[in-house]
Amino acid sequence: MSRVDDLLTLAGAVKGFMPRSEGLALYENALSHATARPRGTWLEVGAWCGKSAVYLGAAAEATHSVLYSLDHHHGSEENQAGWEYFDQELVDPFDGRLNTLPTWQRTIADAELESTVIGLVGPSHVIARHFSTPLELLFIDGGHGEEIAWGDFELWTPKLSPGALLMIHDVFPDPADGGRAPYEIYLAATAKGAFRDVAIEGSLRVLRRET
Ligand code: SAH
Numbered sequence: 001m002s003r004v005d006d007l008l009t010l011a012g013a014v015k016g017f018m019p020r021s022e023g024l025a026l027y028e029n030a031l032s033h034a035t036a037r038p039r040g041t042w043l044e045v046g047a048w049c050g051k052s053a054v055y056l057g058a059a060a061e062a063t064h065s066v067l068y069s070l071d072h073h074h075g076s077e078e079n080q081a082g083w084e085y086f087d088q089e090l091v092d093p094f095d096g097r098l099n100t101l102p103t104w105q106r107t108i109a110d111a112e113l114e115s116t117v118i119g120l121v122g123p124s125h126v127i128a129r130h131f132s133t134p135l136e137l138l139f140i141d142g143g144h145g146e147e148i149a150w151g152d153f154e155l156w157t158p159k160l161s162p163g164a165l166l167m168i169h170d171v172f173p174d175p176a177d178g179g180r181a182p183y184e185i186y187l188a189a190t191a192k193g194a195f196r197d198v199a200i201e202g203s204l205r206v207l208r209r210e211t
């Protein structure tokens with residue numbers, strides 16, 4: 001098996017919230033974009049256990065790009081005890097809080113991506129205000145609440161270079177399928193022609209910055 005095949009297989013086995021078809025779409029769109037525009041700085045908001053980081057990392061490694069994988073690692077609302085996506089195995093016995101950082105670190109080490117996927121640990125909005133590197137690719141897959149999702153959109157998308165890729169996860173046009181905020185930021189991205197659709201796979205939207 002090739003290096004890429006190994007990584008895509010490994011990504012499939014990591015805990016997370018990304019169907020394989022969407023993970024492959026992340027990889028393929030990132031790869032084809034960065035083949036023309038290599039050595040870029042990429043960032044994902046929402047790392048969890050590192051699943052999307054390995055899909056994107058496979059494309060980053062092949063194109064000499066670097067992916068910052070950002071998370072406070074304490075989970076979103078729906079990951080907390082009593083909610084739909086709670087996982088007891090991820091609770092730290094030290095303080096009883098959810099902590100995905102050790103699992104994320106093991107994933108990136110196991111994938112041998114430690115020089116390509118770099119962790120940023122903290123609240124997205126604080127990091128965004130102190131981050132000034134232009135981005136060639138941004139993947140928004142963080143908190144789904146209105147305030148958090150809109151904050152991610154407003155603080156991170158201005159950092160994208162013209163022609164760069166914006167990916168948004170959990171975009172559900174039908175309210176019966178999921179929360180509203182990712183869909184609303186997707187609409188806002190395309191509304192004024194600032195971003196153009198490149199690809200759709202499941203709830204993943206891939207856009208290109210036009211202006
Ligand atoms: N991309 C991941 C899934 C991310 S789930 C995968 O492929 O599996 C959403 C993540 O966003 C959670 O890990 C949660 O801790 C993180 N998150 C939510 N709000 C955040 C915020 N304000 N700052 C940083 N991380 C946040």
Ligand code: MG
Pocket residue numbers: 017141169170
């Ligand atoms: Mg998601």
